[in-house]
Amino acid sequence: MNFDTLLVHYGELSTKGNNRKVFIQALTHNVRVALKGYEGLEIKGNRDFILVTLNGVDYAPVVSRLQEVSGIQRISLIKRCGKDIEEIKATAVELIKGEKGRTFKLESKRTDKTYPLDSYGISREVADAILDNTDLEVDVHNPDIVMHVSLRQEEATLSCHDFPGSGGYPLGMNGKVTMLLSGGIDSPVAAYSLIRRGLVVDCLHFASPPYTQLAVIDKLKDLLKVLNTYQNDIRLQIVPFTKIQEAIYAHVPEPYCITIMRRMMVRIAERVAKKNHCLAIATGESVGQVASQTLESIITINDVTNFPILRPLCVLDKVSIIETSKKIGTFDISIRPYEDCCTIFKPKKPKTKPRIDEAERYETLFDYEAMIEEAVNNLENIYISGGAEVEGRA
Ligand code: ATP
Ligand code: MG
Numbered sequence: 463m464n465f466d467t468l469l470v471h472y473g474e475l476s477t478k479g480n481n482r483k484v485f486i487q488a489l490t491h492n493v494r495v496a497l498k499g500y501e502g503l504e505i506k507g508n509r510d511f512i513l514v515t516l517n518g519v520d521y522a523p524v525v526s527r528l529q530e531v532s533g534i535q536r537i538s539l540i541k542r543c544g545k546d547i548e549e550i551k552a553t554a555v556e557l558i559k560g561e562k563g564r565t566f567k568l569e570s571k572r573t574d575k576t577y578p579l580d581s582y583g584i585s586r587e588v589a590d591a592i593l594d595n596t597d598l599e600v601d602v603h604n605p606d607i608v609m610h611v612s613l614r615q616e617e618a619t620l621s622c623h624d625f626p627g628s629g630g631y632p633l634g635m636n637g638k639v640t641m642l643l644s645g646g647i648d649s650p651v652a653a654y655s656l657i658r659r660g661l662v663v664d665c666l667h668f669a670s671p672p673y674t675q676l677a678v679i680d681k682l683k684d685l686l687k688v689l690n691t692y693q694n695d696i697r698l699q700i701v702p703f704t705k706i707q708e709a710i711y712a713h714v715p716e717p718y719c720i721t722i723m724r725r726m727m728v729r730i731a732e733r734v735a736k737k738n739h740c741l742a743i744a745t746g747e748s749v750g751q752v753a754s755q756t757l758e759s760i761i762t763i764n765d766v767t768n769f770p771i772l773r774p775l776c777v778l779d780k781v782s783i784i785e786t787s788k789k790i791g792t793f794d795i796s797i798r799p800y801e802d803c804c805t806i807f808k809p810k811k812p813k814t815k816p817r818i819d820e821a822e823r824y825e826t827l828f829d830y831e832a833m834i835e836e837a838v839n840n841l842e843n844i845y846i847s848g849g850a851e852v853e854g855r856a
Pocket of ligand 1: 641649669744752
């Protein structure tokens, strides 16, 4: 006899009422999407958990896949059976015979308060049956095997194996953000952190051909294919940024070029975000990491918008960002050499404490409004889904 079902425990479900419903609906949907490739599974969600009936499918790869889905606290491998105590005892004995170890402990719980035995009584009966029918011994302090028996209204469940989930919120339950994606290490990690908070990322990249290479776009596609593990469908929009960058470098003193360039990026991102019904802009910035990421710099860049800018990595150091990028599988792609619009035009001495009034003054030197409008109206759309590029959709 084998365990035949996975019980998926909901993650940060402290929210009540309608939020709970949204959480459960979103997670059930995401679990279905994540497990699409496994034929034979039956997936059913209710207010307390999701049951995935295995129907003979090996549980290990299914558990691994579920561990990548945001919003899951824990996954238990269980066996479901009738509530008759004799049936529970027989099932427990058969199951525990398949486990490795010499000692065991029983933990029981009943949500059906009308059941004739209380949880202590259930544990005692089942433990006695195991002692009578196997060589195992009880050890309540340091057991090799812990068997959980749960008595619910509909049925009983038995389990010996729990796997941690990734926590967080189900993807999509908290809205959508415009993620500024460069080809570096940080922004894909930022995107991952947002996805884990239940936010769908809609990506935006500023490209300045011929100064930046087409290979950057391939690199971004590869990064998004990896991020598909956590968000199955991702759109990437490419902003034609060459004209604006050339204008900046023709008119603005070199130390302020990066600041002004970033202010233009934010202006464009805000318009694109609003068009796409995104609730915020997000970046991979981390305070102090480079010249454009001093707090003074962030303030001057941020000054062009009232729209929220999320910086999920703002207080993380590079070592931990790299660690996460290795864990999620983006690191090897991120370190491929490339020329970004930031690196190409990098000033020798960028201003580390740019001032808002100075930035505004330099921006009066050229007419950027029309160029911004043109850029926003000429985005290129790329869709990455299930680890591959797909044709555009409406
Ligand atoms: P990353 O590793 O994400 O490239 P970084 O440490 O290189 O970050 P910057 O180049 O200063 O830092 O970029 C800071 C953030 O600005 C990036 O994380 C990204 O969100 C955004 N960004 C920079 N360049 C671009 C670009 N060409 N297109 C879109 N977003 C960009
Ligand atoms: Mg970069």
